[in-house]
Amino acid sequence: MSKSRKTICFPFVGNDIGGSHFSAVKLIEALDPKIYNPLVVLHVRDGPVAPYLEERGVPYEVLSVGAPPSLRSQGGATFSNMLSMARFVAGAFPAIMKFLKQHEVDILHTNDGQIHSVWSLPARLAGARHIWHHRGDPDAFGVNYLAPIVSNQIVAVSRFAKPGKPIRNVDRKFAVVHSPFDAPSKSADRAAARAALVEELGCGEDTLLLGYFGSIVPRKRPIAFVEAVAAFLKRHPEVPVMGLLFGMPVLSDPDYDKTVQQRIDELGIGNCVRLMGFRRPIEPYIHAIDIMPVTAVREPFGRTLIEAMYLGTPVVATNDGGNPEAIEDGINGILVPADEPEKFVEPIYKLHSQPDFLERIVKTAKERAYASYGVDVHVKKITGIYEKLLASRKDGIGRHEPLRGSSLEGRK
Numbered sequence: 033m034s035k036s037r038k039t040i041c042f043p044f045v046g047n048d049i050g051g052s053h054f055s056a057v058k059l060i061e062a063l064d065p066k067i068y069n070p071l072v073v074l075h076v077r078d079g080p081v082a083p084y085l086e087e088r089g090v091p092y093e094v095l096s097v098g099a100p101p102s103l104r105s106q107g108g109a110t111f112s113n114m115l116s117m118a119r120f121v122a123g124a125f126p127a128i129m130k131f132l133k134q135h136e137v138d139i140l141h142t143n144d145g146q147i148h149s150v151w152s153l154p155a156r157l158a159g160a161r162h163i164w165h166h167r168g169d170p171d172a173f174g175v176n177y178l179a180p181i182v183s184n185q186i187v188a189v190s191r192f193a194k195p196g197k198p199i200r201n202v203d204r205k206f207a208v209v210h211s212p213f214d215a216p217s218k219s220a221d222r223a224a225a226r227a228a229l230v231e232e233l234g235c236g237e238d239t240l241l242l243g244y245f246g247s248i249v250p251r252k253r254p255i256a257f258v259e260a261v262a263a264f265l266k267r268h269p270e271v272p273v274m275g276l277l278f279g280m281p282v283l284s285d286p287d288y289d290k291t292v293q294q295r296i297d298e299l300g301i302g303n304c305v306r307l308m309g310f311r312r313p314i315e316p317y318i319h320a321i322d323i324m325p326v327t328a329v330r331e332p333f334g335r336t337l338i339e340a341m342y343l344g345t346p347v348v349a350t351n352d353g354g355n356p357e358a359i360e361d362g363i364n365g366i367l368v369p370a371d372e373p374e375k376f377v378e379p380i381y382k383l384h385s386q387p388d389f390l391e392r393i394v395k396t397a398k399e400r401a402y403a404s405y406g407v408d409v410h411v412k413k414i415t416g417i418y419e420k421l422l423a424s425r426k427d428g429i430g431r432h433e434p435l436r437g438s439s440l441e442g443r444k
Contacts, residue, residue: 040070128151144168188206226321253371277292
């Protein structure tokens with residue numbers, strides 16, 4: 033007799049937190065409890081994810097197998113990285129298999145590179161369906177070499193994030209599902225949020241506030257943001273401006289904020305650029321700034337970009353990665369060439385100096401955000417994938433199918 037509710041397992045490492053966690057938790061909270069039993073599991077409790085789950089009231093378990101080694105380095109995945117990961121997987125394999133079988137997991141839904149690598153093979157051997165939810169670079173090793181073989185479904189946050197060079201064709205088991213976003217509270221007060229930030233900064237009310245939001249990592253180009261602020265100051269010295277970087281380095285590059293500060297010092301703009309650190313909730317700060325320059329390259333689908341659209345903060349972003357899938361240039365934002373910080377200057381000035389243009393951009397951006405990126409839209413698409421995966425088992429594919437394409441791969 034089948035279970036009345038299907039168990040969907042969401043494993044996380046637990047020692048770092050970012051957009052993948054926020055998106056996954058929104059999905060977990062929105063799943064129909066009459067149909068699905070979401071099972072959240074952490075490798076480590078001592079980290080930012082556990083308190084975040086507790087704050088949201090999301091129950092979780094801890095599988096004490098330790099944190100997997102990072103696959104990330106400046107040059108991408110290396111042989112040494114992969115060898116370390118292989119050793120970790122071998123050691124954690126028995127505990128993960130036991131956990132999956134004890135909890136009778138129907139679907140494993142993984143959301144980041146380390147967890148994909150550690151849990152995907154045990155899931156398939158335990159008979160669970162596996163969703164590889166890809167939120168990273170299309171050239172990442174795992175999504176091109178492991179996911180096509182061991183995963184039943186690859187979900188990407190944008191068309192850009194689709195595996196670029198998969199070891200086998202993934203078209204029949206690939207889907208784009210944009211990340212979920214909550215609409216801002218109707219009580220949110222932009223003027224109050226801005227006034228609070230101005231007071232914290234100790235700057236004049238007429239200061240143009242520019243905000244960078246995200247991890248302080250090379251790919252997101254925080255130095256390009258700093259250089260864009262410097263270029264704006266040089267070209268428009270009559271406009272008081274403050275560039276604010278909200279975010280922290282990641283574990284794989286923990287001192288990159290020092291590199292950013294060094295560039296600020298070299299440019300002599302320490303009075304106009306500040307590293308603000310990690311803040312949560314971040315929405316009041318996105319609401320408080322005047323313009324969001326998004327300098328990142330190869331960004332699959334930036335969360336803060338969409339949050340800015342919801343909150344009425346205009347965006348100037350690189351014409352790169354998934355950004356053009358969210359922004360139509362001159363309609364709901366502005367696109368500029370990647371890695372050319374000076375190209376941000378005139379779009380920022382245009383938004384600052386032409387209120388009618390800014391109002392039109394903001395209005396269109398809000399309309400499109402509400403129409404395309406709500407939690408309900410995301411949940412409907414993901415649960416549709418769940419149902420297809422579960423139905424494929426009913427169609428005669430047993431819990432211990434061999435590692436080859438499933439009948440689901442032929443379905444849309």
